Amino acid sequence: MNKIIEFSLKNRIYIILFFIICFGYGVRTIFRIPVDAFPDTTPIQVQINTVAPNLNPSEIEQQITLPIELSISGLPGLINVRSISKFGLSQIVVTFNDETDIYNSRQFISERIGSVELPADIDRPKLGPISTGLGEVFHYIIRSTNPERTLDELRTLHDWVIKPELSKVPGVAEVNSWGGYVRQYQVIVSPESLVKHNLTLESIFKSLEQNNHNVGGGRIVSAGQSLLVHGLGRVTTVKEIENITIKAHKGSPVRIKDVAEVAIGHEIRRGAVTANGKGEVVMGLGFALMGENSKKVTQGLKESLKNVRKSLPDDVMAEIVYDRTGLIQDVIKTVKHNLIYGAILVIIVLFLILYNYRAGLLVAMVIPFSMLFAIMGMHELSIAASLLSLGAIDFGIIVDGSVVMTEANLRKLREKQGLLKRTLTSTERQQCIIESGKGVIRPIIFGVGIIILVFVPILTLEGIEGKMFKPMAWTFIFAMAGALGIAVFLSPILSYYFLPGKIRIKEGFLERWLRTGYDFLLPQVIRLKYVLFGTVLTLLFVSVFVGLRLGGEFIPRLNEGTIAISTIRLAGVSIEEAVDYNSKIERLLLEAFPDEIRHVWSRVGTAEVATDPMGIELTDVFITLNPKGRWKLAKTQAQLARSIDEKLSDLPGVNMVFTQPIEMRLNEMISGIRSDIGIKIYGDNFEELVSLSSKVQNTLMKIRGASDVAAEQITGQPTLKIKVHQDQIARYGIPARDVLDMVESVGTRHVGDIFEGQRRFSLVVRLQDKHRTDINTLANTLIPTEHGHLLPLKKLAEIEETDSPSTINREWGRRLIKIQCNVRERDVASFVQEARHKIENEIELPEGYVIEWGGQFEHLERSKTRFMIVVPITLMLIFAMLCFSLKNLYDVLIIYTGIPFAFIGGIFALLSRGLPFSVSAAIGFIALSGIAVLNGQILISTIHNLKEEGLLLKDAVSTAARQRLIPVIATAVTDAVGFLPMAISTGVGAEVQRPLATVVIGGVITSTILTLFILPTLYITTGKQRFVS
């Protein structure tokens, strides 16, 4: 190990060359590294969406969801299958473990669902876009200034002009349409005219299906020329549809137009969008492909939209309301802020402490170099540059190795110069550096090695916390490895070249003050050692106590700069009602916050590709904000959200939850639960589930801290049940199909497609409006049958108005009901403990019913379990490393005391800033345990060196302590100030690192005190006895 420095000094040209090459490569990769706001925490997920426009939830479950669920069971890597059956839509979300390749799993699923038998007249299941929770990067609205232009036209323009254009942008997974009307050719049948012509609905379906085909007829060869044969029978216009013959009666044909009206209408709507209080619009959503550079994709989409605008009619406008670039820029700003201020602070501290601008510059050079190393590594592992990867680097920790090395070199050179009283020759300089390097190289390698090592267990984290902090751990590891390489190989060379030939003997003023103070304090401390130990032990106890009282939180909420309000209404609300109300909310917001709100838009129900299967009762209101400078009514986003909440809280008939777009999306994708706690009750019987859920709710509400307790609205969908009377239809010899045809035609019955050039629209049959809007008229509708009986519907079927499930949720093939609960003014962990205890005691579950706990807290629980393994492993790794380094158990134990003492500082720092314990803080503690032993190690190894030189224990300790004062303080202070910008930053996204930085700063302060005072004292106190024996 000692030979390394000699080697590098001798081959300095090669080493410099090597680093230059690395530098070049690093610079090159900077421009290729993907940039994203946050690390992507979405699990590997595949959505299977099946649309069946008319079916109600229980039929969807029975006919679609169940068979698909069965077909995908047993796939490799499967970790969860959950499904939702709603009116007209079935969605199954299949989650795989993180090792699974998304493309493979999609392939598997496609194969499996290809063989599922589904009802004939519905579309095949489709897989959702290959995108993640961060994928929804682009929202734009299409509106027209011309009041004549219909939503049908806008939607058609979007689907057939804009969408294909945007889909071409590289990296786009999907362009989704939301709102507007999807054009549909409708044959609106009047039951009276069917009676008149003695026709059944069946005959209309048949005639429409049979009169709308094109065929190929192969080819005819004549005289060496071949003609292709093309049979044309497709109808393309309303007129042609009208003229389709149903039957001929005595030579006079009965045509469609005799019994029905043919019109261009729209499909049954499952969603709508309103914007800026100006009514309905059509919205497009751009999704970025998984693993793509979302900044690039968003920019591509923006440009593409700008181009496509030219081909739109003059009155049609495409307006971007949300794009991810804004957030990314904000985050980059935060990252830049953290890095630049961190670097500046570190450099200032270095100059002050080393009191040598050359040495300071030399050490500061590590910063860009290690950054480049980190970026190279990130590029290799395709980690995006985000807030949590690059943004989390602490330059203070990175420069540690070089600080120690350079300081040692500087000191040795200075000593030697002082001794010889002349400028050193280059051989002497080399010799000096080799000598001083030898003294510190071991602690540097092991110290920095330990810091790298403590990040390794973080790589084993799973789930969101894994996805969130693994990039950070990797980045740190790469940066540290780079820094270590520089400290060991490059720093001595640079010291050799760049440290001044003529060094001021005088120490820096800061160094002098520190030294004087330390010289005074250390003997005092050693004298009062028992008082000191007492104080330390008390502090330790207090901090354990305090630590237990700290609240638990999973991951701090990231600030996105955009507000989303998810609102819920009564199940069974009509689209028109919801749209009206949303426009009112938008107008209200724009009137109240004209300076703050830039755009406000509301999405009701689901989009064309249902990435999130919301019912019509659910609306997401999005609010993008103006730059903060223009705000008048609030200063921060939280404040603004509060005043918006106040403004909207007294709106009747609607419940609201405030969140943010990405946060909302991630929560939906991860657990499907948007609240802190989600309790899932599994079982088969719907009524039983509902009654259990009300019991659980009652219990929860009694617990302190519970707020927003609510069960999901899964029932309450008003339903008109039309049940065929089997004995009646038997009496008249009518097939149930005749009755059900009529029922089906209340909605729409798909009978084919109509092509308008390339554009394809569906052709459906439905009843006249009066038979679809009034229950009585429907009940009295005469059903034409083949035998000529004329019977009203109510005679053949029981018609009943009831409530039915509006949503059927399933997980692992079982029905479940979810209860959500947020926790206010109390930490989630203790709340869950109490609630769980109470529910276990108070509620008796029927056989086969199971309660499971989930939500945000679920992740906290899992991460805790993981940390229980990770933390001891980390501590053991440190222990092993130290043993390997010092080869002395006693020294190792002494150094080990640094860890609990550092933790004291961490805990108190959290407490003083009012931050709860979170995964982020836990990572801080892990990093801290590495940092805490570095200084101790430097000190102990110096003591060893001095003892070997023959000094007495007490002298050796105090000399070593004094000698190493500057590097210890330098590393400690740089560590702390490096994290300072992160700890105090208020930029977008700074919330996640705040606990981490806080813990490290607090811990470094206490651990430095320990290294400087307690460690020597302890060494003297306990070490003496050992030497005596």
Add this chain to the structure above:
Amino acid sequence: MRHVSHLIIYVYHLKKEIVMKKNSKFLIFNMILLIVAFLSASLLSQFKSERAYADQTEETALTKHQKGEDKQNPKRLWCNEHGVYEDECYICHPELFPEGNTIRDPKRLWCNEHSVYEDECFICRPGLKSNKSEEQSAGLYCKEHEVFESECGICHPELSNSLSIGQGLKIRLESPESAVKAGIITNVLSRGETMPRFTVLSRVIYNQNRFAHITSLASGIFQKVLVDVGAFVSEDEVLVEIASPDVARIKAEYLTALTNKKLKKLVFEREERLFNKKVASQHEYQRARAEYEIAKNNTNTTRQQLLNFGLSEDEIQEIEKTQTSTSVLPIRASFSGTIVERHAVVGEFVKPGNVIFSLVDLSTMWLELSIPENNLPFFKVGDKVEASFNKEYGINKIQGFITWLASNIDEESRMLKGRAVVKNPGAFLKHGMFGEVQLLSQNYSKKINVPAKSVQRLDGRNFVFIKLSDDLFEARRVETGESDKENIEIFKGLSPLDELVVDGSFTLKSELLKSKFGEGCAH
């Protein structure tokens, strides 16, 4: 497959369960590990047990408290639903409510509208809010919404099931501005004279009283067809001539009989003269007389036969005059009308009773009505109706009267057949046309018409919302009648002075059922 998936779930839960128990306190574990490295673990365990003890005591105190509550007087009925004694449960027994059953103090003003003393009616006098009424009905007053618990729709939406018509639940909104923000629009009702319209299906048929099948009584061959389908004919117009051997024979017989009668008459007259002169014997005289009578009779019989074939007196006289016995039989129209069907072709043989033409008088038509059972009470013979038809027919609405209602309901369609007569000017109405008939009745006009969107259904019952004050609304159960696209009529439950919510009723219904919402959750 199912079993396997169940098994997976169970194992999964079991695993979770174990994991949960293990990691009760991550921090404790973490700290223990550190402190074990340095300190004795005993101190910590003591500390821990203290905590546990504290938890335990807290818990026992809690259970004791609960037990105390559970002690009930076994002699009194307990209302499980609301957690009070049955005789104190004013939600189940609103009649027990103090204000409701006590004799009113005659010295105090009574607010009829809200059934409380005027000086307690905080609805009429918002200034009184939260004073007396709150104290008087301590546990029964919903403090959150400032209404009586038994009327608080937001807390007890389930009470809507037990409301009778005209009763309502109160809905208190968050703030007085809420309604304005949500765009709730109200309207004071005015009593309107309304014409409820029941619409039933109808079919146009010929007026069967003015419809005739023209037949021939004699068999023969069509010789001449004088009219065609669609021709308008007047009464007694000859439509067709039939060459009938029967007719010819009878005619000949008639002529013979006539001649015979003449002859016999001469014989008789001669014998009578002779008898009177006592020349002839009485026997001869009587024989001549009898033969004359027979001949007369014979003539009459054949003449009647000719008449029976449809020949008129004139024609018979013509036969007598011309002494011809042609086989031609003219067939005449029995009344003036339009020929709608023709079976006659020249040369075709026709048997007696075969329909030759259908003749119908199109000046009036019948409408055959199919009246649904639930509309029966509203239809009466003599009621005015208005028929309307598909637009493409180009017919304006035509009025008429119900002339007949069937005495039985059709077994199969469960509808009552009825009939109305309408005029058919220009013969626009065609037999077999389908149309709709609306009843124009004066009988049910004293009702309130409200916009259809103001009525909400709740568990199959109809409700409207009434504004009581800026932030207080009432959901009132009403009985509704017929409706058309825009309006719906209210039979019972509304007073004309009520301020009805005409826009935003769904919002209020949602507010009423807010407790059923749940959190916005996608999966």
